[in-house]
Every structure is written in C-alpha cells, then in structure tokens.
Amino acid sequence: MTPERLERIQTTLNKRQPDLTVITDEVYKPHNLSAIARTCDAVGIPEIHCVWPTDAYRLKSSSTAGSSDWIKVNTHDSIAAGINSLKDRGMKVVAAHLTDRAIDYREYDFTQPTALLMGTEQEGVSDIASEMADEHIVIPMQGMVRSFNVSVAAAIILNEAQNQRQKAGMYDQRRLPDDVYQTLLFEWSQPSILHLCRKHDLPYPKLREDGELLDPQGFSEQVNASHRAKKLRRSNAIAAAKNRS
Template sequence: MLKIYGRKPVLEAINADADIEVIYIAYGQHGEIINQIYTAAKKRKIKISQLTKEKFDKLAGNKNTQGVIAIKRSYQFYDIHELIDESKKSKYPLLLLIDSIQDTHNVGAIIRSAECAGVDGIILTSNKTAPINETVEKSSAGALSYVKICKVNSINSVIKLLKEEGFWIVGSSLTENSKLYNEVDYKMPVALIVGNEEKGIHKLVAENCDFLVKIPMRGKINSLNVSVATGILLFEINRQRNLQ
C-alpha cells in the first residue's frame, strides 16, 4: 500500500480515480480543499475516517500531512508495449526515460513537470532509480495519479525497441558533442532521456541516442538540478511543436 500525504495530493488522487481504500482526516480540519475532499470522496464512495490527534500523528509519523492521509493500493505500472501503443495516439508521441535518478524528491518533481508538459508516459529503470513511494507522491503534487509509468530492467533494450517503433532518442548530456537543446527539431516521436544526479546518463545509453542535447550555462555553476533541466527540455519540445 502507498500513503498519500497532503490535501492537494489526496484531492488530485481522488479526482484521478486512483484506487484509494480509505482517507484519514485529523479532527478539526477545515477549509475549501477539505470540503472538496469530502465531496469528491463521497461521489466515488471512498471511506473517510476522522482520527484523534494521537492516532493521526502515529499514522503520519514525521510527515507533513496537512491533516490528510489517503491509503492507496500499490501503484500499477504499465507494460512497455502498452505504454508505446498508448503514446501513439498523440500526433507527436513524447516519452520520458529516467536513467538511474536516485533522489525521491527529484523523481517526484520530474513526474510533476512531465505531467504538466503532457508527456504520454514515463519509463523508469527498476533497480537503480528511486522507488515510487510516499515521498515521490508528495513531491509530484498529485501528478503521479495522472501519468502512465512503466518499469524496465534495461534502458538500452528499451531504446532499441523505441527505435523500431519510430521514436527518435534524445539524451540530456553536458558533453562537448551535444547540441544546444533548442537546435534539435522535436516535431517527431521523441523519447527524452535524463540521467543520474551526479553522473548523468550512462555512457552506453548516450552512445545509443540519436541526439545529445545540453542547456547552456551562463553562471559559474556548470549544471542544473535534474528536475529543473527536465522541465526546461520538455517545455522546449512543447514550444517547438506548438509553433506550427
């Protein structure tokens, strides 16, 4: 089971028809979003239970909950072939591959940016990427309930499959041979790959990309947080596609 903490994430999960078993609300909670939670939960016949402060704090631990916790059944991942087929319903499919990003806050923030950018699906590595947990759910601000996610063992195997399905592979990398991120034409099926906080995408992954792109740095620090960089790249892809 997965706990969802916070008023907005819980409300977003309800509205997305997430598989929620029960919602716990601490006694004395009021406000517009609390009222919306009650209304949305009642409509979907989701049980709400009010808890005393002592019981609620025990359930919450040291998490910032804003007085609301939802219990959701474990996240259901998509099959890779199903994800690709679903993405092809878009004029220009856009998939995001996360290669070994280990910080749960970064993964959550990336999922939030991806949902806002309208990506068709996210692909995670199974063994070297942060797990989908409560921190990811909270950091995504509810976006986790709306995105399609697939877990795979090998990014390189998926790259091969995606190329066979007509995708162009774009990797984020600060290497000298990388193009500036706004110099690539993204009006095509694109799979964008972002990598580990310290090491970036793996060497073999980079070699298998059709394009490597970078965001120019103007200050003294030569790299952005991976979640910030991902947002910039995704919205550049959208900007180009919307120029038609």
C-alpha cells in the first residue's frame, strides 16, 4: 500500500454520497447496467439497487472500467420492494419518465436524499413504479427521437445531481458513517486480506494509519488456526464416513 494509493482511497471515500443512489427496474443489458455503475462511481454514489429478473446480478467488467470493485450492488425481488426499501431510508424516488406531471430534470432538487429510478430499455418505467415514484423528470430533447439510451440518460441526470451537490458543498466533507467508512477503507485497501477474511469467516483486522495491518502476526495466527480447524473437521468427517461403511 503506497501513500499515494491510500490517499486516493481516502479522498474517494470522503466524497461518497450515501443519500444518493440509482434503482434500475429490470434494465437487463449488461453493458447498460455496467455503464450506469461506472457513472455512479464517478459522481460518488456508493451503492446501486437493481430489480433483476434472475437470481444473480453481474456487472460487465469491460464496461465498468474497474468500477465494479467500488460499487455495492443490492438486488430486489420486485420494483415495489426496492422502492419501499429506499423510502424507508428517507429517500425520495424520482423516475426518469415522460408523463404529464414530469418536470425538467434540472428543476429537481438533487441535494435532498434521492434515488433515481431508471426503467427497462424497451418498456421504460413500469406502471407500478410510476405510481410509487415521488416525482417524474425528463431530459428535454429537440430531435425526432423521444429518449436517450438508459445509461446515457442516467449519466446526464447524475451529472446534474453532482453539479447541484458540489455547489451546495456536499463533497467538501466526509458524509459516510464512521463504521461504513472504516469497513470500506479496509476492503478497498486490503483486497488480499479481505479474501482471507471471507474464506475463513474472520472479522476484519484493525489497520494502522498507513493502511497496513496493525497486528499482521496475530492475523496470520488466526488464519492458520482456521485452516487447522477446517483440516481437522475434514479428517473427522472422513473417519466418520469410513466407520459408517
């Protein structure tokens, strides 16, 4: 961990906006989802929400340019469940949706806790999502086509959100809660140790101010102890199986 790398991680975390996010309603093309995630990372959004028609969600790495390592993805079984979870956190849900009540996206106040709702590529925002949204916004267009690609539209709108928040000074001080900040600082600065923690179901070890482990020997002993315990359980299971046979 170089000092420059640690400083970049800390600077990025200090600008994360925990009360700004995106929720996608079955946006199914991987390159669109990944492009949205890349934009979210660029404007300081720490996590996104996806209603995904299958059990698994994956970001297309070629489109994220590495942003998949820095964005948390939450999946929901239905758009209603996703919207309700965000509203329970005090967020207003604003849908990019062309309706009679839609306003110019630049007129919306993005300094308030907001979840931007983007509909599917072909059908747009679903009826239930439209009804549940607190606000509808549109990007004014002057040509024959009536809409942008979903990832392009998200980028345009989120750039406006970033501009408003910058003017309001919302990037000038850390806004992540301390526990979230410390967790992400560890996960981002120590990916190899993170892998071992998850593999052996170990708590995250404490870091020094320079981003390195406070007690590397103690952590190594924990890993070795876990490895020995797993090996012993396997041996006991094999012996038990032989006894039964």
